[in-house]
Amino acid sequence: MRRQTLTLRLAVLGFTLGLSATTTIADPVAVPNDGSVLPFPPTPSASVAAPTLQESKMIRRVEKSHLPADAPNILIILLDDVGFGLPDTYGGPIHTPTLSRIANDGLSYNAFHTTAICSPTRAALLTGRNHQRVGSGTIAERAVDWDGYTGVIPRTAATLPKVLGAYGYKTAAFGKWHNTPATATTAMGPFTLWPTGEGIGFDYFYGFLAGETSQWEPRLVENLNPVEPPHDPTYHLSEDLADQAVGWLRKHRAYTPDKPFFLYWAPGAGHGPHHIFKEWADKYAGQFDDGWDALRERTFARQKALGWIPPDTRLTPRAASMAAWDSIPEAERPFQRRLMEVFAGFVEHADVQAGRVIDELERLGIRDNTLVFYVFGDNGASAEGQSGTISELLAQNGIPNTLDQHLAALDQLGGLDALGGPQMDNMVHAGWAWAGDTPFQHTKLIASHFGGTRNPLAISWPKGIQPDKTPRPQFHHVNDIAPTIYEILGIAPPQVVDGFAQDPIDGTSLAYSFADAKAPGRKHSQYFDNNGSRGLFQDGWFAGTFGPLTPWLTVSPGLATWDSRQDVWELYDLRSDFSQAVNLADREPQRLETMKADFLKVAEENKAFPIGAGIWLRLHPEDRVKTPYNHWEFDASTTRMPEFTAPGLGRESTHVTIDAELGEQASGVLYALGGASGGLTLYLDRGHLVYEYNMMIIERYGVATADKLAPGKHRIEVDTTIAKPGAPAEVVISVDGSEVTRTTVARTVPAAFTASETFDVGVDLGSPVSRDYFERRPFRFDGKIARVLVEAR
The missing domain is CATH 3.40.720.10 (Alkaline Phosphatase, subunit A)
Structure with missing residues (x-):
């Protein structure tokens, strides 16, 4: 075992384990062998090492099992x-x-x-x-x-x-x-x-x-x-x-x-x-x-x-x-x-x-x-x-939508038989x-x-x-x-x-x-808390409050002004009410107040404060989980970059510069973020440059150049302006310093296109953002990409 000088934090635990605060992990004698400290100390050698082979004895050590015989x-x-x-x-x-x-x-x-x-x-x-x-x-x-x-x-x-x-x-x-x-x-x-x-x-x-x-x-x-x-x-x-x-x-x-x-x-x-x-x-x-x-x-x-x-x-x-x-x-x-x-x-x-x-x-x-x-x-x-829904992250993004939009998009893919398939997110x-x-x-x-x-x-x-x-x-x-x-x-x-x-x-x-199915229960208390919805079980009783978030509504009424101190609590006697059907809050007000106070104690002990912390990013999307960077440099080796670590393309203002070399009838993805359920992609199709914004399946925005790009080296730039999360995007595409096309995306995704899809350069791995190259996926670019520079603005 490699010697380490790191102590086992024994200044804290020494009184419990009977160890010195200066004991090191490398000392097997000092580390208990009873499982209170893991990993177990190594089994010492039984061999004898003398100056010569003739005087030495080799005995292979036998690792002791710390499990019961025939452990399952x-x-x-x-x-x-x-x-x-x-x-x-x-x-x-x-x-x-x-x-x-x-x-x-x-x-x-x-x-x-x-x-x-x-x-x-x-x-x-x-x-x-x-x-x-x-x-x-x-x-x-x-x-x-x-x-x-x-x-x-x-x-x-x-x-x-x-x-x-x-x-x-x-x-x-x-x-x-x-x-x-x-x-x-x-x-x-x-x-x-x-x-x-x-x-x-x-x-x-x-x-x-x-x-x-x-x-x-x-x-x-x-x-x-x-x-x-x-x-x-x-x-x-x-x-x-x-x-x-x-x-x-x-x-x-x-x-x-x-x-x-x-x-x-x-x-x-x-x-x-x-x-x-x-x-x-x-x-x-x-x-x-x-x-x-x-x-x-x-x-x-x-x-x-x-x-x-x-x-x-x-x-x-x-x-x-x-x-x-x-x-x-x-x-x-x-x-x-x-x-x-x-x-x-x-x-x-x-x-x-x-x-x-x-x-x-x-x-x-x-x-x-x-x-x-x-x-x-x-x-x-x-x-x-x-x-x-045919696009489940609409809910996570809080994007208003109508069932007619879903049905119209579904019709484009063949109707009800498309549900459950690779181009759906139902x-x-x-x-x-x-x-x-x-x-x-x-x-x-x-x-x-x-x-x-x-x-x-x-x-x-x-x-x-x-x-x-x-x-x-x-x-x-x-x-x-x-x-x-x-x-x-x-x-x-x-x-x-x-x-x-x-x-x-x-x-x-x-x-x-x-x-024994009738054995008295040994769990006397358990608290619950999720997104401000919370409760406490105590010896057959349950007190709880629904909280601020209604998961089946796109917009939860009052979410932005919710104050946990104003929540109305309910009380149930689970000993006679298996399904929480009879609210006893009015009949047992003192019990309810006691359980509410007990909930706060156990919540504080378990680091549950502030109550409702899980909804913070719904109210403050600008604080979303993200990397600290605002400048990235990629090349064709960049693939499988998870969306939560990637540049906020299609979500915030960015400028993308691509240095690429094209052949005749150039085709393939230059870069893509997201997948079939939502994302954006810039690609070439038989020489034409194409931009597509897949707004969670129900809306698609795209534009293609009228003329083909000539073979050779080009600098392609995509400038996107988005005033705030969810706002429209103005997208301007230039080649070699001259604007070649532009489009407006009527609304954008404020949080994330997907949960697990990625940012890829030169290919669209996973499910494809665009239906246009679904049958050609992963639609690898047939030219050369020297550099992709992304700057957040």
């Missing part, structure tokens, strides 16, 4: 943006054979909770801590500089792969990550907070770093290296992730069969965009014809018939601001139905791919000793599709999301009601858990998974990891409930 393998399956009322395992409309398989082989929990949003749930799951305690109060792209919202999981909160890896587990993650700061995702890193970085600790990663990506042309990385999927109509990301996980399991068997593994399989499904093969969507044809209100009634009846929810559960009403199915004009209903059919097929397909990973465990003969956690959703179903109407959260109120992003936070959990471990179909009703949270694993393995959470004193674990192990 661990698999966590985490789906995305799917709600409590969706899987047919528990009464919903979507076929989920793998979830049913895990539930039938083990246990199900009907009072398990998430944080109401992506990155925070994942951070809580992987660390065993509350989301704001680990800097993850909002998604990585909306991070702001208050300690609870930085998007940086601190080294004081060691992750499951970090801890299990120190104990000898082989670890791998597949799929969506979404826990690396958006500005740290370029080829220059820093890589500390990438999945395989020293701060997180996975041995292997294959997936995407952002919150979402195209399922057809995803922006993938393998460990630290970019991966381009094939341009193959039979490719789908969920299938690729299953293939990769199966391949990793086989490598594990080949190279380290004596080591247990921890595998985290988290596909992007069913987060938007909802992309799936037509035949999977067609399986649900006609099943949603009577709309979301009727679907909710049917699901509720099935949930009761299965015993998944208590018989006295009440079905909660639809919010007044959400559309009823009866209000949808008949001409629009086929579009809304097809959106839900596509979503259902997408989710079933992902569940089936998870089943392929389970199949491989059985083929390898290790299923019996694999502990599987299947978390059906990192939050409730998402209402961010609002009125039904998501369901919020009404379907609400039905997907039956029997609860509201949806993803709402932390005050279980429509946003309650997700089914199934656990199976044939060797260690007896199957029992009785739902476990104990109140639990995603931060409870890590301590459950630690208890099963006999691991005491470490006090120091890599020299960093560790924050306390917030979660409570579920293991006590494995053998």
Whole structure:
């Protein structure tokens, strides 16, 4: 072990561990061997080194295992943006054979909770801590500089792969990550907070770093290296992730069969965009014809018939601001139905791919000793599709739009059959999301009601858990998974990891409930907070307030003037009110006031202040996550630069200068930012220079030069003027100092075109910005690009 003089921060922890403040990591005698300090000290050599070989003795050291004999393998399956009322395992409309398989082989929990949003749930799951305690109060792209919202999981909160890896587990993650700061995702890193970085600790990663990506042309990385999927109509990301996980399991068997593994399989499904093969969507044809209100009634009846929810559960009403199915004009209903059919097929397909990973465990003969956690959703179903959309980031950008615009754009691509395809970015109407959260109120992003936070959990471990179909009703949270694993393995959470004193674990192990469905719950308190929507659970009671953001509305009334001190709170007795249907605030005012005060205490302790920090960038888009630069110099080697780290082309005033050499009939992309769901591109097509601004599919602006550019060297300049975020853009294009064309973009994207697409020079990787070269993608430039200079103005 390389000698280091860095102390183990023992001035802080020495009294606990009995170590001197001057003890160094290099001294194995001084580092405890009980797991309180990780990594474990190295095993000393048993060999004797004398002056000569004849006098010396070589004995290979044997590494001591710190795990119990026959420690289980661990698999966590985490789906995305799917709600409590969706899987047919528990009464919903979507076929989920793998979830049913895990539930039938083990246990199900009907009072398990998430944080109401992506990155925070994942951070809580992987660390065993509350989301704001680990800097993850909002998604990585909306991070702001208050300690609870930085998007940086601190080294004081060691992750499951970090801890299990120190104990000898082989670890791998597949799929969506979404826990690396958006500005740290370029080829220059820093890589500390990438999945395989020293701060997180996975041995292997294959997936995407952002919150979402195209399922057809995803922006993938393998460990630290970019991966381009094939341009193959039979490719789908969920299938690729299953293939990769199966391949990793086989490598594990080949190279380290004596080591247990921890595998985290988290596909992007069913987060938007909802992309799936037509035949999977067609399986649900006609099943949603009577709309979301009727679907909710049917699901509720099935949930009761299965015993998944208590018989006295009440079905909660639809919010007044959400559309009823009866209000949808008949001409629009086929579009809304097809959106839900596509979503259902997408989710079933992902569940089936998870089943392929389970199949491989059985083929390898290790299923019996694999502990599987299947978390059906990192939050409730998402209402961010609002009125039904072919371009889901319209909602994230707060861009007003009409359904007629969506339908008109869809008609240009062949009608309803285009939904789910590579040129769409579709998501369901919020009404379907609400039905997907039956029997609860509201949806993803709402932390005050279980429509946003309650997700089914199934656990199976044939060797260690007896199957029992009785739902476990104990109140639990995603931060409870890590301590459950630690208890099963006999691991005491470490006090120091890599020299960093560790924050306390917030979660409570579920293991006590494995053998007894009626065991009294051991989690006595849990707070929730997301974008100002918040609540507190205390021993069977729940107090909460909806907050300022209504996710199914493009514009939330009063958002800019919201004051958290004026929020109206509700109170529920969960002991007799499973679905939060009866508000007792007026009957128990003193209890409510006490719980509101307790919420503030726990929120402050967990770095949740200021309340509502997650909405800051909605109110102040100028403070968005971005790099500090205003001048960039690129060449044709610049590709896969994530949008959040790239120049703000199409979003702010810029001047672009390109020095290029053209051949006859020059063709190909000079530069592109974004993808099929939104972006801009400058390209040559048989000598003509073309500029296109794809305003989130529903609007497109473009201009081409009347004359072809002659072969040879040219300086091409694009000057863009945008007065403020979202304002029109004036675009002037010059060649060799003379204006050749110009155009006006009537409105621009204020925040981001996409979540994971990139800036590329000389090519358009990923999904193509322009439909005009879709069949020619990635439409690599056939000339030479010496330099691309970008200046923000």
